Amino acid sequence: MRLFRKEPKAEQLKVIIIGAGEVGYHIAHRLTRENKQVVVVDQQPEALRRVAEALDVQTIRGSGSSPVVLHDAGAEDADIILAVTDSDEINIIACLFANIISPASTKLARIRNEEYTLYRDALAQDILNISMIINPEVEVVKNIDRLLSLPGAVDYSEFADGRIRMVGMRICSGPLVGVRLMNFRTVISDGDVIIAAIVRNDELIIPTGMDEIRADDVVYFVCTESSLESVRNVVAALEDPIRSALIVGGGNIGMRLATLFERKGYHTKLVDRDEERCAVLAEKLNSTIVLHGDGTDQDLLREENAGTMDAVVCLTSDEETNILCSLLAKNMGVRKTVARINKVAYQPLVRAIGIEHSVSPRLSAVNSILHYIRKGKVLSSVAIRGEEAEVMEALAEAQSDIVGRPIHKLSFPKGALVLALVRGTEVVIPSGDTVIEPQDRILILSTRQAVSDVEQALMVKLKAY
Known part of the structure; x- marks a missing residue:
């Protein structure tokens, strides 16, 4: 006889966003499209009006640094509190009171002043308990450096401590033009390269083997560091380095x-x-x-x-x-x-x-925040082409549905694709028969519509006993 424990119904994630500027607005926009409960706090009525008219969120006018306002926003039962106003001081004080009101919630703060970030460890301790300090300026500099360091790249991200690279390259000419993806190995024989997505006329395509690469497409390649040269050779991106x-x-x-x-x-x-x-x-x-x-x-x-x-x-x-x-x-x-x-x-x-x-x-701030919002062991997250898709780096937990089964048998929704995984020190570009093992770091591409289903697949499930 097998006994089963009823799985609890998945609760709706509650997120409080302090600051209705561009960062706050776009995080709220992203989360409401994923059916998450969002409360936005701001002192400016115009900013709140913009949010309320465009999004299905609760808005509260007031300072996020006020414990009364945080209480009114429901901070006691919030899963995540994001302080992303343009004021470092307001963000820090908001996290201070949020930690008193809701010690168990995850707190993230946008802090740009280097004098504060020098005390990053102190800010993470009990008095504030900030899980992550977001400095979008640092991320922008890193992004510019990556774009300039790789000729021909229009987008460039790193995962798994740099062992996996995702690079978007515009295909103007060359041997890839007119090639169907089922045949792209005849052009790029390197087994450590996979095509993750195609952007054509600003439309994102999650390709199948029958899709064909056309001139002027932006093709997203996922590869190891040593395989970047194979990609550059094929797309003829051999410009001189920046001096x-x-x-x-x-x-x-x-x-x-x-x-x-x-x-x-x-x-x-x-x-x-x-x-x-x-x-x-x-x-x-x-x-x-x-x-x-x-x-x-x-x-x-x-x-x-x-x-x-x-x-x-x-x-x-x-x-x-x-x-x-x-x-x-x-x-x-x-x-x-x-x-x-x-x-x-x-x-x-x-x-x-x-x-x-x-x-x-x-x-950059949105990308930094996303992986803290994701359910399951998501280590990092990068948006592709605005909000149409997302690449998540996640840890495969032993009790999750994705472990111990071949990839082609995973109950992933349409629009989700396993791109690569890291097992120990080895990077694996998987096939449909690859079996995900516990503690593998996996790279998953998901359209916006499929993100919630991917999150559920990554979460630990209670098994029969």
Whole structure:
């Protein structure tokens, strides 16, 4: 006789978001589409009105640093509390009171001031119990560095401590054009490479063997570090490495990037409109040439020989300035430009006018937050092409439904695909017969519609006994 324990009904995850700016709005947007219970707190009625009109969430007007407001938001029974306002101080105080009201909840805070992040360990201790400090500026600098380091890449992410890479490459010509995926091994014989997704005319395709690669597609390859060269050879992405760069915008991101470029030995120039800021930058930076001026001034760009630079990175706080500067640089012959685009809605527009590389501090913050929201042992999460799909790195727990069964027998929904797994020190690009073992680190691509079902598959289930 077998006895069964009834599995408890899955409870709806409750998330409180403090701050209804771009980061808060897009996290709320993402979660409501996944049927999660969301409460948004903000002091600005206009920001709350935007959220309330567009999303099915509860809104509360007030400061997230107020324990009374947190109580009204239902912090006592919240699973996750996200403090993502533009004020580091409000975010820290919000986590302080949230920890008093709801010690068991997961707390995440957006903190950009380096003076605070130096005390990261103290912030994680009992008094605040912050599970993660989110600094989107650091993530943006890392993203720019990856994009510039890999010629031809329009998107680039790393998983499993860098052992697995996912790179989006635009296919303009070459042997992959016209090839069906069932035959792509005739072009790329490297067994450590798999095609995860295709973006065509801004539409995401989770491909089958019958799908064909076309010119101008952005193809997402998943591979090991040593197999990146195989991908680059096939897509003819063999540009010379970056040796010189012009940075437009000397804010925190611009200064961090200039510091990184100095360490890499790049010949670097930095332009900023604010004369006082230029003086600060000149004092803090070493070999970078700091220029006072407007990055959209064509005469200035010509005087500084911007057209001979390997890369121009536009990082002002104004999207229109960054877009115009990038277009001017491309017109002068710069082979690689990167523009900071804060508004997510602008992303498809900038690609349409020829700006291939863009970065967003807000999207970086969203990606940093997502894996804490996911159920199951999700270690990291990266969105692809806005919100259409997500790649999750997860740990296979012994009692979950995915362990001990061949991949082709998993009850994964349509739109979900196991891309790779790490077993010990070995990276495995799986076939349908590959069996997932306990403690494997698995990489899963999921469309937005399939995320909730993937989460359920990753969770520990109570077995018969």
